[in-house]
Amino acid sequence: MNYKIQVKKIENVTHDVLHLITDKPEGYTFTPGQATELAIDKDGLRDEKRPFTFTSLPEDNELEFTIKMYPSHEGVTDELANLNVGDTFLMGDAWGAIKYQGEGTFIAGGAGITPFIAILKDLNRKNKLRGHQLIFANKTEKDIIYQQHIEAWLGSDFHNILSEEKTDKHAHGRIDKDFLQKHHLATAKKVYLCGPPPMMKALQSDLYALGLSREQLIAEDLA
Numbered sequence: 240m241n242y243k244i245q246v247k248k249i250e251n252v253t254h255d256v257l258h259l260i261t262d263k264p265e266g267y268t269f270t271p272g273q274a275t276e277l278a279i280d281k282d283g284l285r286d287e288k289r290p291f292t293f294t295s296l297p298e299d300n301e302l303e304f305t306i307k308m309y310p311s312h313e314g315v316t317d318e319l320a321n322l323n324v325g326d327t328f329l330m331g332d333a334w335g336a337i338k339y340q341g342e343g344t345f346i347a348g349g350a351g352i353t354p355f356i357a358i359l360k361d362l363n364r365k366n367k368l369r370g371h372q373l374i375f376a377n378k379t380e381k382d383i384i385y386q387q388h389i390e391a392w393l394g395s396d397f398h399n400i401l402s403e404e405k406t407d408k409h410a411h412g413r414i415d416k417d418f419l420q421k422h423h424l425a426t427a428k429k430v431y432l433c434g435p436p437p438m439m440k441a442l443q444s445d446l447y448a449l450g451l452s453r454e455q456l457i458a459e460d461l462a
Contacts, residue, residue, distance in 0.1 A: 242330045244261040244327060246260070253382060254382075259304045263299070269297055269333030270297070271339060272339065273354075274335045276288040276331040279319075279326070292356075294360070305353050307350040336460065337354040337433060340429055344373070344374065346374045349435065352385070358431070373393055374422060376400050377401055400413065414442060419445065427455075430456050
């Protein structure tokens with residue numbers, strides 16, 4: 240089903256990530272962590288649907304999306320840079336396998352953080368963040384989405400690693416078994432994973448090697 244939603248606010252989160260606020264169709268609902276398909280309501284773009292995650296919560300009066308732009312890619316994400324307040328999207332129903340299923344560790348790469356933003360926001364509103372940690376991989380510090388928000392939520396349970404920049408504040412390299420063990424990954428608890436497919440495939444192997452059962456891993460199906 241297609242809904243038409245109007246852009247009410249546009250702001251930059253990082254140098255290449257937009258935070259969009261739109262109106263919300265009456266009765267529309269989703270679970271924190273879920274996504275939908277959006278198409279820009281303009282000639283030549285209405286059939287170009289792309290998946291985007293809700294970063295608002297179901298009880299909010301508006302919808303929010305946190306979207307990474309890829310200027311080198313011609314198409315929808317490139318066109319996002321040209322959006323104006325008042326423009327409209329065509330939106331489908333909510334879908335997605337990522338939803339909160341219990342205490343554990345969130346592991347994200349780049350824009351893969353977006354499903355976890357809504358889940359962490361929901362846990363924060365319910366005062367239930369204690370006992371969770373987030374491991375977040377990015378290229379550089381300026382790529383860290385909502386760094387200040389997440390630091391306020393998780394404090395010392397927020398662990399960053401940068402692949403293309405060395406700083407005194409953050410680890411350097413990529414998430415691997417050693418990094419997960421260093422941060423006391425609890426394989427008896429849930430692990431939530433979202434990021435680029437190559438990262439997810441590599442980390443699934445690492446997580447299973449560390450003893451995580453398939454039932455404890457929450458991620459979109461890569462098949």
